[in-house]
Amino acid sequence: MDRGTSREPTAGYVHYALIWAALVALLIMTIAIARLSLLANYSVLGSLFIATVKAGLVLIYFMHLKHEGWVVKGMLLLAVAALFFIIALTFVDVWYR
Amino acid sequence: MAMEKESNAGTAVTAEAQSGVDYTGKKIGMWLFLFTELLFFGGMFLLYSVFRSQYPAEFHSAAQEENLLLGSVNTTILLTSSFTIAVAIAAIRKGNKIFSLYMQTATIMFGICFLIIKYFEWSAKISKGIYPDSPALLSREKGEILFFSLYYVMTGIHGIHVLIGVIAIAIMFVYTRRGVIGRDNFAKLENTGLYWHFVDIVWIYLFPLFYLIT
Numbered sequence: 001m002d003r004g005t006s007r008e009p010t011a012g013y014v015h016y017a018l019i020w021a022a023l024v025a026l027l028i029m030t031i032a033i034a035r036l037s038l039l040a041n042y043s044v045l046g047s048l049f050i051a052t053v054k055a056g057l058v059l060i061y062f063m064h065l066k067h068e069g070w071v072v073k074g075m076l077l078l079a080v081a082a083l084f085f086i087i088a089l090t091f092v093d094v095w096y097r
Numbered sequence: 098m099a100m101e102k103e104s105n106a107g108t109a110v111t112a113e114a115q116s117g118v119d120y121t122g123k124k125i126g127m128w129l130f131l132f133t134e135l136l137f138f139g140g141m142f143l144l145y146s147v148f149r150s151q152y153p154a155e156f157h158s159a160a161q162e163e164n165l166l167l168g169s170v171n172t173t174i175l176l177t178s179s180f181t182i183a184v185a186i187a188a189i190r191k192g193n194k195i196f197s198l199y200m201q202t203a204t205i206m207f208g209i210c211f212l213i214i215k216y217f218e219w220s221a222k223i224s225k226g227i228y229p230d231s232p233a234l235l236s237r238e239k240g241e242i243l244f245f246s247l248y249y250v251m252t253g254i255h256g257i258h259v260l261i262g263v264i265a266i267a268i269m270f271v272y273t274r275r276g277v278i279g280r281d282n283f284a285k286l287e288n289t290g291l292y293w294h295f296v297d298i299v300w301i302y303l304f305p306l307f308y309l310i311t
Contacts (some may be wrong), residue, residue, distance in 0.1 A: 062180070078126070091147070091150070094151075
């Protein structure tokens with residue numbers, strides 16, 4: 001059962017500070033990779049991969065997704081999957097038109 | 098341990114029933130709203146992806162005109178503001194009202210700083226004659242026109258979301274001061290926090306697409 005807003009354990013401030021430090025470190029990493037062309041032809045994929053890791057950290061820790069029940073997790077999966085298929089199907093049309 | 102967890106869950110459900118506050122419903126409602134927002138921004142990201150795949154060279158040259166320093170500072174500001182609002186919620190849950198108010202104030206300040214920097218960025222572009230439908234922009238390659246049009250639409254709509262978030266947190270600040278939001282009733286603040294984090298996540302993707310992918 002999804003137990004709701006006030007029922008999750010309260011995270012400590014240090015815990016949040018560590019997540020913030022990780023996010024800033026990933027930001028520095030993504031700028032360095034792009035500016036120094038470290039991934040050459042894969043810089044787009046690299047930047048989007050790091051952005052997804054950052055978004056994941058915000059979702060899981062700051063938005064407390066890891067404490068949510070299956071209802072919220074399932075809805076998120078559905079929304080992301082819908083967006084993925086919309087983009088994928090559009091590209092199938094664009095590439096093979 | 099498992100028994101203790103089960104016992105806590107039972108107590109929590111009872112407390113929720115006794116208080117008459119449907120925390121679960123409130124939170125699911127907020128998540129549902131955020132999913133509509135995800136698909137709203139998703140449509141714009143789709144447009145960006147299609148046009149970028151069609152005009153890679155023009156997108157490359159246009160993106161080099163972006164101010165990476167200001168973009169990076171703004172990204173750091175939004176990431177930090179996500180941290181401060183998360184701490185504000187944790188603080189109120191621990192009963193530390195004053196600290197929560199400080200953290201909410203810090204989040205509002207970071208949001209305002211973000212918008213001020215965005216104002217200077219837009220002003221710099223507009224002073225160069227780069228704005229939607231301007232003669233200078235229309236004389237450029239088609240891909241560059243699309244890049245800057247998407248830049249204004251996407252960062253503009255994101256900026257409006259930041260402004261709404263700042264106003265919402267300011268209202269939460271007043272609620273917290275008056276005791277409407279407190280240790281046992283913080284759903285409003287938590288849902289506002291969810292919205293703020295979502296706005297942060299959108300920027301996490303906008304930053305590389307406009308400032309880094311060159």
